[in-house]
Structure formats: C-alpha cells, structure tokens
C-alpha cells in the first residue's frame with residue numbers, strides 16, 4: 001500500500017491549493033517542497049526587520065460574491081486574510097507623457113473615470129467594458145460553473161490583445177491607457193491572447209486588493225488547513241526523480257534518496273522540470289519537445305525600499321510609469337535604454353496608513369544580461385555583479401524620484417533582485433516572471449493540460465491555465481476535478 005493517496009511537488013499556490021482541496025475531500029496528501037520556506041511566489045522575506053513580497057502584490061476578485069472570494073471561502077481561508085482594498089477611484093494609475101490616467105473599481109466607475117480624460121471616447125469605453133465582460137463570461141471555472149467543454153474558451157486564446165485594443169478605438173493614447181498594466185502579464189501585443197488581458201483586468205476592475213503584511217499569509221493559512229485535514233508537508237525535500245512501474249508512477253525520489261510512494265502525483269512546478277524527472281516512454285517524444293521548446297515570459301529586476309520613518313506617503317494605488325507613449329515595452333526592450341517602464345507601489349504593512357514603511361518597484365530585465373554570473377554561487381558573484389546591480393538600482397531610483405520628488409531622500413536603504421534571484425527562488429527557466437509565454441498565433445501549442453499520458457500524473461501551477469493568484473486558483477481547481485469530478489467539486493465550492 002502506498003503511503004499517500006497523492007504526492008504534490010511544489011508548495012507554491014498551485015501545490016498548496018491542490019493539497020487544501022484534496023485533503024478537504026478526504027485524500028491523504030503529502031506536499032514536497034525543495035526550499036526551506038513553503039509558498040513559492042507567495043513567500044515574503046525580511047530585510048531590516050521589514051516584510052517584503054516576492055511575487056504577489058495585488059489581486060482582484062476578493063469582494064463578497066466574487067470568484068476568488070468564493071474559492072478562498074471553500075478553501076476555508078477567506079475570513080482570516082488581512083486584505084486592504086485599493087482606492088475605489090484609482091487602483092492603478094497609468095502614467096506617460098507627463099499625465100496619469102486612473103483605473104477605477106466597478107465597471108461603470110471605470111468607464112466614467114476615463115471618460116473625464118477621453119470625453120469623445122465614451123462609446124469605445126462602453127464597448128471595451130462590454131467586450132471584457134463578454135469574454136470573461138465564456139470561462140466557466142472563472143465564473144464558478146462546471147467546465148463541461150461547451151464554452152469556447154479557446155476562441156479567446158486565438159485573438160491577440162493588440163488587435164483587440166486597436167479595434168476598440170483608433171485613439172492611440174486611450175489604447176495605451178487600456179494596455180497600461182500589461183506588466184501584470186508581461187504583455188506582447190501580437191502574442192498575448194486577449195483572454196489573459198480580459199480575465200486579469202476584469203477581476204481587478206471588479207475589486208482590487210492588497211495583502212496587509214504580505215502574501216505569505218495565504219500560504220500559512222493553506223498550510224494550517226492542510227495540516228488540520230491530516231496532510232503532510234515536507235520542506236527541504238527536492239524531488240529529483242519520479243519512478244514508474246507498468247506505465248504508472250509509483251514513487252517520488254528526493255535529493256537525499258528518500259522514496260515517497262503514492263497513488264497519484266501532482267506536479268505543481270514548471271512542466272519542463274517535471275519532464276526531467278521521468279524518462280517514461282508513455283510521454284511521447286513530440287510532447288516532450290513541444291513543452292521543452294516553449295518560450296518563457298520575460299524576467300524582472302525588482303527593488304525593495306525601506307523608508308525613513310514618516311517620510312514617504314502610503315499610496316493606496318499602483319503606479320505604472322512609461323517613458324514613451326507606447327506601453328508595450330517588451331518588443332522594444334533595449335538594455336541601453338533601460339528601464340522603459342516600471343511598476344511602483346508602497347506596501348500595506350499594518351503600520352502604513354498615512355506613511356509607508358516600505359515600497360517595491362519592478363521593471364523588465366532579460367536573463368541574458370545576468371547569465372554570465374549564473375555559475376557563481378549566490379553571495380559570491382563578485383564586484384562586477386554588485387556594480388551592475390548598483391548601476392541599475394540608481395537608474396530606477398532616479399526615474400521614480402522624477403515622478404515622486406523627495407523619494408530618494410526619504411530612503412533609508414534598498415535591496416535588489418535580478419533574474420538570477422528569480423530563477424533561484426522559483427525554479428522557472430531564465431527567471432521568467434509568469435512561466436510559459438502564451439501565444440495567440442499558436443494557442444494549442446502553448447496551453448498545457450493538467451492531464452498527461454501517464455494516467456496518475458497531473459500538472460498544476462501557473463503553467464496550467466494562467467498565472468497569478470486567481471489564474472493559479474482556477475487552474476488548481478481544474479487539476480483537482482480530474483480526481484474528484486467537475487460537477488461534484490464545483491457544487492462543493494459554490495455551497496461553501
């Protein structure tokens with residue numbers, strides 16, 4: 001008899017949610033995490049006694065009656081989450097050419113707020129609202145309906161976001177405003193499917209929230225619930241190999257040689273890493289090469305700021321700045337002209353109401369720029385790497401200071417992370433921000449099914465469905481329906 005019903009590889013949101021759902025439904029689960037700390041991108045880390053987020057800053061859909069709220073209610077964590085709703089009339093500000101445009105919460109409010117800046121574009125904005133809602137209506141699990149294969153999700157993976165926005169309005173400035181938070185999905189106008197733009201934008205317009213004192217709380221609450229349900233979590237337990245017998249997986253082998261047996265295996269890590277763990281002939285060569293050849297989303301350079309006490313205001317919105325009147329920065333990425341854009345936000349610590357204690361900023365960075373330091377150990381990459389980071393940090397700080405005069409003077413200290421840090425933390429190829437790059441010109445190739453040809457191996461995490469807290473939540477539910485049944489699980493979630 002195997003020790004567990006299900007072994008789950010990886011304790012990011014994907015792994016933890018699968019563990020939460022399956023243990024709630026009576027399965028004996030074991031989650032294996034290679035790092036010391038559970039949570040993957042949900043992890044927070046401390047510098048100068050202050051908490052910083054790794055990879056989750058704000059989410060949508062947490063209002064009562066909204067999708068993420070209901071999923072987290074079923075998971076049993078909604079009441080204990082410490083969240084802070086962003087400004088109703090401006091949860092995101094999109095800034096270019098010396099002017100800021102606000103995204104407001106609530107679709108009517110969103111339209112009316114932008115109509116103030118674009119009075120002649122009312123019809124276009126109403127059309128945008130209607131189309132976003134129409135698109136999202138075709139995604140059953142996003143709407144807490146069983147996915148019975150009747151909705152045409154695929155159609156919206158075939159449409160590119162650039163064409164979609166251009167068809168809404170010929171007004172270039174409004175086009176840029178509507179695409180202004182594309183850093184949330186590493187948008188490329190002729191590659192990113194409109195589905196991704198619509199699902200993310202819709203949930204934020206319905207309600208945008210930050211996690212007070214960091215997103216680790218999501219991981220901690222899920223871990224506590226899994227343990228209450230009798231589940232096991234093992235840290236420092238990197239899975240090296242998946243062993244097979246008669247075409248089915250039998251056990252996971254850890255880096256220390258320990259063997260963990262189970263009936264089912266869910267891999268909630270990057271699919272290429274999963275494929276490296278098994279030489280099973282059941283997985284066809286064509287499947288392996290398709291997955292291994294997929295492109296990744298770009299990586300990120302992030303900064304973590306600590307302010308002097310009471311020196312910089314807490315801003316209850318996210319600020320996207322672009323140096324040019326063209327917000328699609330990835331296709332024209334150029335290290336010489338860096339940074340082209342950034343997202344800046346103050347962090348919602350319990351003490352930050354009038355003043356912020358900390359802030360973070362993010363901008364794209366290609367892995368190639370740091371690649372040659374990859375083989376040196378963390379902390380031992382030498383002066384050249386430290387100089388590189390310092391130079392980049394100074395450039396980004398100078399840009400933020402231009403938009404927020406006094407920002408630099410209010411800093412007590414700062415820290416940086418490069419694509420190498422992202423790679424080390426999350427195990428994504430080349431420190432990719434959001435995993436596999438979806439491609440509207442070849443959608444079937446870039447969408448990953450939770451099912452594999454190995455009957456007891458399922459996939460989960462951000463590469464199944466889409467990335468982000470909501471995307472990974474929906475993807476985890478999809479994965480678990482393979483074991484529990486679609487209608488059964490949705491019934492349970494809706495009646496939580």
Ligand SMILES: Cc1cc2nc3c(=O)[nH]c(=O)nc-3n(C[C@H](O)[C@H](O)[C@H](O)COP(=O)(O)OP(=O)(O)OC[C@H]3O[C@@H](n4cnc5c(N)ncnc54)[C@H](O)[C@@H]3O)c2cc1C
Pocket residue numbers: 009010011012013014015032033034035038039040041042054055056057058059237238239240268269270273300302362425426427432433434460461462463466467468469470472
């Ligand atoms: C900079 C940044 C900012 C972001 N901001 C937001 C945001 O504001 N809002 C939002 O909704 N989303 C945001 N995201 C996206 C979101 O964080 C991710 O999509 C999501 O957390 C991914 O969860 P996951 O479970 O798929 O993977 P991960 O969080 O990457 O978890 C994978 C886990 O598997 C472990 N692992 C890997 N290999 C092994 C192995 N061999 N054995 C055992 N364990 C292993 C890893 O250590 C890790 O803990 C952001 C991402 C980044 C990078």
